[in-house]
Amino acid sequence: MEPIAVTVRGQGRWVLIHRCLKCGRLRLNRTxxxxxxxLLVRLAALPLTMPPFPLQRPQDD
Incomplete structure (x- = not known):
């Protein structure tokens, strides 16, 4: 299992999302x-370092 993300559930409790390296199944585990x-904060910030779209404005030619 590898940790891939962090989410927050009721009452502000952090939960780790793990993915199985063999089958890809996702599991939720309380911190x-x-x-x-x-390390938890780094994992939570990971999506900010790899946005699904470019952050720069297109350059005019």
């Missing part, structure tokens, strides 16, 4: 008190 907060 624990001893989880590395910096």
């Amino acid at each position: 624990a008190g001893d989880d590395n907060v910096l």
Whole structure:
């Protein structure tokens, strides 16, 4: 299983989304008190580093 994303569920609880490396199945797992907060924030910010569209304005020729 590899962590691929973080989501927030009721009462602001963070949940990790894991994907199975063999079959691709997704699983939700609650975060624990001893989880590395910096790694959780990095995982949560990952979509901001790879937007599905270009951020620059098209250049005029």
